[in-house]
Amino acid sequence: MSVNIGEGGIPDALRAATVQLAVASDTPRLDAELLMAHALTLSRNDLLLRQRDLSVPPGFAALLDRRLAGEPVAYITGFRDFWTISLAVTPHVLIPRPDSETLIEAAVAHFAGRAPQAILDLGTGSGALLLAALSEWPDANGLGIDASSGALAVAQGNAERLGLADRATFQSGDWAQGVDGQFDLILINPPYIARSVTLAGDVLHEPDSALFAGVEGLDDYRRIAPDLPRLIAPGGMAAIEIGYDQKVAVSALLVDAGLAVRALQDLAGHDRCLVATWPQRDGTA
Template identity: 40%
Template structure:
């Protein structure tokens, strides 16, 4: 079978569960063959090695069942990083890059800022911030030892081993009154949300709290001021329909300058608030 034919067959197989079946097929074949996408395109009329074809078709079948491409290839791009991922961690999403972009803006003008990423997963947010701010002291926490193993491996591969990883539940591992920025992408999907079925291959505890999706946000927002320096910021990701509830939580916790930003799809996606000077 020629490569172009194999890709078309995989694309048709994947189309029912993916918004980008052609891209998925190309990434999966690239993973099997070690070819970049440009090289794949250059070989569309060439016959595919039998062993490569078998491995590719096996991965395409798994993708057709809904398994994320990132788990099948073991890689995911985030910000300007190439990250290792596994089923132990949530697949980093493009909308979460808003936390990095906004976090860097909030840190502008601060020298040697201290940052903590709560529920770091693959380390995506912490490592992206550390890569942009070499003067920062960055810590990252997660309750999962398996997730921290993935994050540490990413830090080592990226040469960002200055990031300190600690196992702990949200704020537990943090020093008091020490941070310029706390940032988190916690599980915020409500337990009854039908979208969870499409995410069944990802770790459930990284997606939902088993309730209304706001419990981790309540805990983080309610306790964050005790870990921030005066004038420090808390920045969190949340669901598209949770902006009003999250702003209320920030207000109840005594934060000022509370603001919500929208993602590139126009949905309310992240909220930040500042601890006052007292």
């Protein structure tokens, strides 16, 4: 389909695009600005500062067509901001989301006044969690594991573009199978959607293998939890993303493995991150 963006300048085009995108997006104005900035090869901030002095580029209407067809903005522009970094993304990887920043926030709180040296990212995808952590702690080194060769290529490219390739290693693997040694910080964002759940919106374009985890959405947690005690270094932690209703079930798996667990909420107030640590001698986390 072809969209009508009007005859005026960029402010008018953004207003028209926002109205049209409202049927396809929960953030139509933001989407319109990001697509316009991409079409102009500018940052969004530059676009907003200069919009009255610029002309609508010829490619903007085609980008709108793609968004109205349901394609995520991040796949259209090829980038997504996460924590303090900007990441290249492709349909080989999940689009990094603000909810996942809860894991980095948990790590920053845990390591207040000190820094992790060795970091493990299981299911690294675009490398978002590992590279955000390495950007936070300049003396740390990290290992990212993923079963997808396409995802590993994206993660490696991000590490190189961000100047972190000398501290980030990526390798193919099946969760923690064959991973040796101990890590101060383990970051984990596994698939956790039950197979029966009907999806809508951007996730329809994301890889199924990074979304679904069996009948209850717990299959990968069941495989990961038993390996964590051997991987978490003394004084270290694992930050594990969960679905909003999975706190009890995943916590039980971690406690059964001998770990202490506490939950953290995302900005919407949903349980989003479980912090797993070695219990103290008095039984507290």
